[in-house]
Amino acid sequence: MDGLLAVSWLVPFLPLLAFALLTLFGSRLGQGAAWLSILFTGVAAVLAVLLLSPASTYLQDQQHPYQWGFSWLQIGSVTVSLGVSLTGLNLLMLPIVSVIALLVQVYAVGYMHGDARYPRFFAYMSLFTGSMLALVVSPNFLQLYIFWEMVGLCSYLLIGFWYQRSQAAKAAKKAFIVTRIGDVGLLVAIFLIFAATGSFEFSAVIQAVQSRQLGGGFVTAIALLIFLGAAGKSAQFPLHVWLPDAMEGPTPVSALIHAATMVAAGVYLVALTFPIFAASAAAMQVVAWIGAISAFLAATIALAQTDFKRVIAYSTISQLGYMMLGLGVGSITAGMFHLTTHAVFKALLFLAVGAVIHEADTQELDEVSGLWGKMKITAITFFIGALALSGIPPFAGFWSKDGILAAVVSQGNWGLAVLGFLTVLLTAFYIWRIGFRLFFGEQRAPHGYEKVHEAPLMMMVPMGLLALGAIGTGFFGGNISRLLGSGAVPEAGWGVAILATVLALVGIGAAFLTYLRPGFGEAAVARLLGPVWIAFKRKYWIDEGYQAGVVRPTLALAAGVRQADGNIIDTAVESVGAAPGAIGEGVARAQTGRAQTYLAVGTIAVVLLVIVSVIGGSR
Amino acid sequence: MIGLGPYVALGAVLFAIGAYGALTRHNPIAVLMCIEMMLNAANINFVAFSSFGGSIDGQIFVIFSLVVAACEAATGLALVLGVYRNRDIQEIGDMHLLKW
Numbered sequence: 001m002d003g004l005l006a007v008s009w010l011v012p013f014l015p016l017l018a019f020a021l022l023t024l025f026g027s028r029l030g031q032g033a034a035w036l037s038i039l040f041t042g043v044a045a046v047l048a049v050l051l052l053s054p055a056s057t058y059l060q061d062q063q064h065p066y067q068w069g070f071s072w073l074q075i076g077s078v079t080v081s082l083g084v085s086l087t088g089l090n091l092l093m094l095p096i097v098s099v100i101a102l103l104v105q106v107y108a109v110g111y112m113h114g115d116a117r118y119p120r121f122f123a124y125m126s127l128f129t130g131s132m133l134a135l136v137v138s139p140n141f142l143q144l145y146i147f148w149e150m151v152g153l154c155s156y157l158l159i160g161f162w163y164q165r166s167q168a169a170k171a172a173k174k175a176f177i178v179t180r181i182g183d184v185g186l187l188v189a190i191f192l193i194f195a196a197t198g199s200f201e202f203s204a205v206i207q208a209v210q211s212r213q214l215g216g217g218f219v220t221a222i223a224l225l226i227f228l229g230a231a232g233k234s235a236q237f238p239l240h241v242w243l244p245d246a247m248e249g250p251t252p253v254s255a256l257i258h259a260a261t262m263v264a265a266g267v268y269l270v271a272l273t274f275p276i277f278a279a280s281a282a283a284m285q286v287v288a289w290i291g292a293i294s295a296f297l298a299a300t301i302a303l304a305q306t307d308f309k310r311v312i313a314y315s316t317i318s319q320l321g322y323m324m325l326g327l328g329v330g331s332i333t334a335g336m337f338h339l340t341t342h343a344v345f346k347a348l349l350f351l352a353v354g355a356v357i358h359e360a361d362t363q364e365l366d367e368v369s370g371l372w373g374k375m376k377i378t379a380i381t382f383f384i385g386a387l388a389l390s391g392i393p394p395f396a397g398f399w400s401k402d403g404i405l406a407a408v409v410s411q412g413n414w415g416l417a418v419l420g421f422l423t424v425l426l427t428a429f430y431i432w433r434i435g436f437r438l439f440f441g442e443q444r445a446p447h448g449y450e451k452v453h454e455a456p457l458m459m460m461v462p463m464g465l466l467a468l469g470a471i472g473t474g475f476f477g478g479n480i481s482r483l484l485g486s487g488a489v490p491e492a493g494w495g496v497a498i499l500a501t502v503l504a505l506v507g508i509g510a511a512f513l514t515y516l517r518p519g520f521g522e523a524a525v526a527r528l529l530g531p532v533w534i535a536f537k538r539k540y541w542i543d544e545g546y547q548a549g550v551v552r553p554t555l556a557l558a559a560g561v562r563q564a565d566g567n568i569i570d571t572a573v574e575s576v577g578a579a580p581g582a583i584g585e586g587v588a589r590a591q592t593g594r595a596q597t598y599l600a601v602g603t604i605a606v607v608l609l610v611i612v613s614v615i616g617g618s619r
Numbered sequence: 620m621i622g623l624g625p626y627v628a629l630g631a632v633l634f635a636i637g638a639y640g641a642l643t644r645h646n647p648i649a650v651l652m653c654i655e656m657m658l659n660a661a662n663i664n665f666v667a668f669s670s671f672g673g674s675i676d677g678q679i680f681v682i683f684s685l686v687v688a689a690c691e692a693a694t695g696l697a698l699v700l701g702v703y704r705n706r707d708i709q710e711i712g713d714m715h716l717l718k719w
Contacts, residue, residue, distance in 0.1 A: 593718030596650075596711060600642050 004047070004054050005066050008084050011051070011094060012137060014044045015101075016130030019123050026119030033119035034109045037126045041105055044133065045098035052095065055086040056483055064203075065090075067139060080200060085139035088484045089271055092336060093136035096343050100260045101129040103462035107351055108252035110458035111358055121161060121250070128154035132261050136268060140200040141190045144269075148186065148233070151262045152179050158257060159249040171245035178242040182232015186269075189225035192218070206275045216280065223276045223283035226269065227290075234266025234320045237294040241543055244313045247363075251354030254309065259316050259350050260343035267323040267339050271332050274486075278330070288328025288408075292419040295321030297540065299426035304526075304536035308356075308434045309363045312349050315389065315431060318423060319346065325420060326404035329411045332486040333477075334403035340480060341396035341473045345388035348466035349431075352382035355455035355463065356438060360445040365434070370443035374452045377460060379439040381467040386435050388470040390428035390504045393497075399474035399489070402497050406490040424500050428507025436515040626667035634660035647699045647711045651692060658688045 018040035026033045058066045069083020105125055112121050131150035138144035160172030194200060196218065197208045209219060230236070235243035246258050257263070270277060270287060277283050295318045302314035319342045326335035355378045360368045372379050388395035391402065401424070408417045443449045454460065477489040514520055526533045535541075637656030644650050662681045669677025702708050 591718045593715030594712060595714070596642055603638060603642065 004051055005058060005086070006068070007047070008051055008055070008066070008086060008137070009068055011044045011048050011098065012084075012130050012133035014040045014047075014130070015126045015133065018126040019130060022119055022123035022126060026123050029119055031118065033122045034105065034112075037122040038102065038105050038109070040126065041098065041102045041129050044129070045095070045102045048094040048098040048133075051086065052091055052483075055091050056088065059086070059088060059091075059485075069139060078198065078200075080142050081140065082143050083139050084137040085202075086137070088486075089268070089332075089336065090137050092340065092480060092483055093268060094133060096340055097132050097136060097261050098129065100343055100347050100466075101125070101132075101256055103465055104252045104256040104260075104347065104351070105129075107255075107354070107459050107462040108250070110456040111252050111354060112250065113456070117161070121158075124154055124157050124161070125252075125256070128158065128257060128262070132265070135265060138202075140202060141193065141205070142200045144272075145187065145190055148229075148265065148269075149183065151257070151265065152176065152183065152233075155179075155246070155257050155262055158253040159246045161250055161253065162248070165248065168248040171242075171248040175242040175246050178239055179232045182229045182239055182266075185225040185227075185232070186229025189222050189229065192222055192225070202272065206273075209276050209279050212279075219276060220280040220282050223273075223280050224286060226273055226276065227283065227287055230266035230269045230324075231290060232266070233269070234263050234324070235294075235317050236266070236290050236321060236324060237297055237317075238542070240294060240298065240317045241546060243317055244310045244539075247307070247309045247313050251309070251350060251357055254313070255347045255350035255354065258313065259346040263316060263320060264323070264339050264343060267320060267327065267335060270324065270327050271336055274327065274332055277327070284328055284330065286328075288325055288413070288416055291321045291324025291326075291328050292416045293321070294318065295325060295423045296419045296426075299423045299430065300536050301539045302430040303426060303433070304533055306365045307363045308365050308438065309350075309353055311430055311434055312346070312353060315349075315427065316346055318427065319389070322401060322404050322420070322423070325416065326407055329404075329407045329413070329416065331403070331407040331490055333481045333484055333489050334400070334407045336484060336486075337403055337477050337480050337489055338397075338400035340476070341388065341400040341470075344466055344473050345385045345396055345470040348381060348463060348470050349385040349389065351459070351463045351466065352378050352385060353434075353438075355459055358455055358459070359452045360447070362446045365437050367446045368444065369437055369441040370439070370449070371445070371452060372439040373443060374449070375439070375454055377454055378463070379435075381463045382439070383435055384467045384470050386431045388474075389431050390508060391424060391500055392504055392508075393501060394471070394474060396470050396472070396474035398497075398501070399477055402500055403477065403489040405500055406493060406496050409496055410490060421499065421503060425503040425507045428504040429511050432508045432511035433515060436511055440516055623667060623671045626663060630660045630663040630667065633657075633663065645710050645712060647702075647709075647714070648696070650711055651695045651699065654695075655688055655692060658684060658691075 015037075018037050021036060022029070022033055029036060055066055065085050065087040067083065067085050069081040069085075071079050072082045073080040105122065108121065108125065112118055115121060128151060131147045131154060135144060135147035135151060138147065156172050156176040159175050160169050162168045163172070190200070193205050196214055197205055199205060208214060214222075232239045243258060243263065247254055249258070277287060298314045298317035298321060302311045302318065305311045305314065319338070323335045323338050323342070326338060355375065356368070356371065357363055359375065360371070362368055384395070388397040391398045393399075405417070405420050405424075408420050445452045481488045514522065514525055529536075538544075634657050637653045637660060640653030641650050641657065644653060662684055665677040665681045665684070669675065669681075702714060708714055
């Protein structure tokens with residue numbers, strides 16, 4: 001089976017090859033473009049799954065991960081290599097990314113059907129898949145950063161895929177700029193690491209940290225800078241503002257990039273560089289608190305949004321916050337386990353609401369409801385996803401979320417624990433609010449309720465498979481902890497499990513009472529909460545705050561600089577240019593056009609020269 | 620036997636007359652004639668120095684110089700005629716279109 005390890009580089013390479021082929025020949029393939037992309041991603045996914053067993057055996061036998069690479073750059077005495085490193089963490093990410101990418105691409109065959117730029121869409125999807133896979137197998141910081149930016153680029157391209165809509169173009173720009181703020185942190189961290197250790201390799205850096213070669217303050221600074229990059233990518237407070245806007249992209253994109261994989265890259269990065277964080281208690285505190293605050297804030301915002309796709313986006317922020325919380329309290333296993341289950345059930349939720357958007361052609365809760373009669377299968381898959389998200393046993397979310405909560409409780413930080421448990425309640429409420437409002441109640445849709453029917457088979461099959469995953473992945477916690485080798489999933493204990501489940505059931509019950517019992521409704525909740533509800537609905541005015549505090553001052557500064565450039569610098573430069581012209585204008589008058597004048601001047605000049613030279617010569 | 624001095628003096632006088640005429644005459648054909656005069660002043664100097672210096676070179680240069688002068692006169696006259704026919708200009712002072 002070692003032969004398989006030798007071709008592990010094919011996993012990221014195949015989707016990238018598909019991108020190249022689609023870019024060159026995509027327009028000629030037409031609808032076939034999708035199948036090319038699916039074929040290549042499919043082979044990569046099969047390979048990624050098959051790799052699990054030989055690579056983990058290798059890991060156990062050799063006590064170090066399988067490495068493959070080639071030297072890419074030689075800078076002085078430093079060799080920068082590109083390649084593949086199959087650690088437990090990487091081995092976990094490979095199947096998650098490739099299998100979900102495969103399912104989402106199959107779904108997109110139905111969802112994107114008839115789009116004018118159909119091959120382009122699949123080219124971008126392939127590029128994303130390949131870049132993400134290359135990111136998660138990186139053996140060093142430089143390769144990680146290259147593909148970190150590549151997935152950011154794909155995110156930008158795909159959010160703005162329908163660039164004709166100005167909202168989508170703006171959202172793409174916003175996502176790119178906000179994540180870039182985080183990326184600068186990561187880049188500076190990489191520079192600092194290189195300056196201190198002279199190496200980009202993860203193993204060398206982690207060894208340097210563990211052997212305490214680096215100072216405590218220095219390690220904290222590096223950890224916080226890395227976390228800044230992770231928070232930008234994983235949309236953690238206060239850099240979370242781009243993710244809800246990113247919902248302007250096509251729904252398969254939201255499911256793949258903005259729920260299951262790319263946004264999880266931040267969590268992956270923290271898990272990958274975990275020894276650096278572990279060496280700094282302050283950095284761990286920051287990670288845990290930012291995670292908990294993100295989880296709680298995003299969940300409260302999700303309560304009041306009327307765009308149901310955005311609710312799920314806020315839910316993603318909230319769940320990513322849980323993962324960060326898990327890492328922050330020291331349990332890689334809990335964080336990565338939740339990443340795995342979340343990838344499955346959140347992709348499922350996105351695909352299910354995508355089916356609704358595809359059929360009803362709206363994302364507004366106020367415009368569509370009562371779809372149960374028309375879309376039973378979609379509704380069932382959605383509710384499976386909702387059960388998994390709210391953490392009802394035995395669905396996937398229950399196991400992983402309880403792992404995180406147990407880790408928090410065992411650490412004994414009650415502030416974090418309270419936020420974590422409150423978020424469970426809120427999560428259950430907001431997701432079932434969507435479910436009840438979409439599928440029950442008055443039967444209506446913007447283009448006529450009668451026209452709505454189930455989505456095409458190509459969309460239903462991935463939803464079904466993911467629904468099975470949302471039920472089943474929760475039972476793989478033991479396998480994941482063995483693969484990662486980072487300790488067992490924290491034991492929830494009956495207390496935590498029962499409390500979390502009861503809170504989730506209370507949330508579901510509250511949503512049921514609010515939305516399905518006649519005479520009560522959102523208006524009543526809004527009245528009850530008053531200004532608090534308005535704060536939720538307006539997302540705590542964070543966007544407005546950024547607009548007033550960052551965007552407008554920046555634009556004003558830019559306008560001022562532009563004015564200064566136009567008035568002061570341009571004037572100076574233009575004067576320098578104009579001066580020779582003016583001098584020339586004056587001197588040109590000497591050119592009269594009269595040949596006799598020229599001749600006279602010439603003659604007089606020669607005579608003078610002769611006189612001068614004669615006088616000079618006689619001295 | 621006349622010495623070198625009178626030949627050179629003749630050349631100088633001829634050149635001065637030519638230069639004066641070229642600068643002051645209004646008729647373009649007269650100006651051309653004056654230019655020929657200056658050329659011939661140079662030719663006299665060539666021949667004189669050649670004859671007194673014992674080398675034949677100067678006299679050969681004069682042959683070339685005469686050919687050049689003939690060509691110059693031909694083109695000069697053609698230009699003067701052309702300007703006269705197209706623009707009806709007879710005064711050299713009015714020929715001042717070639718400027719900024």
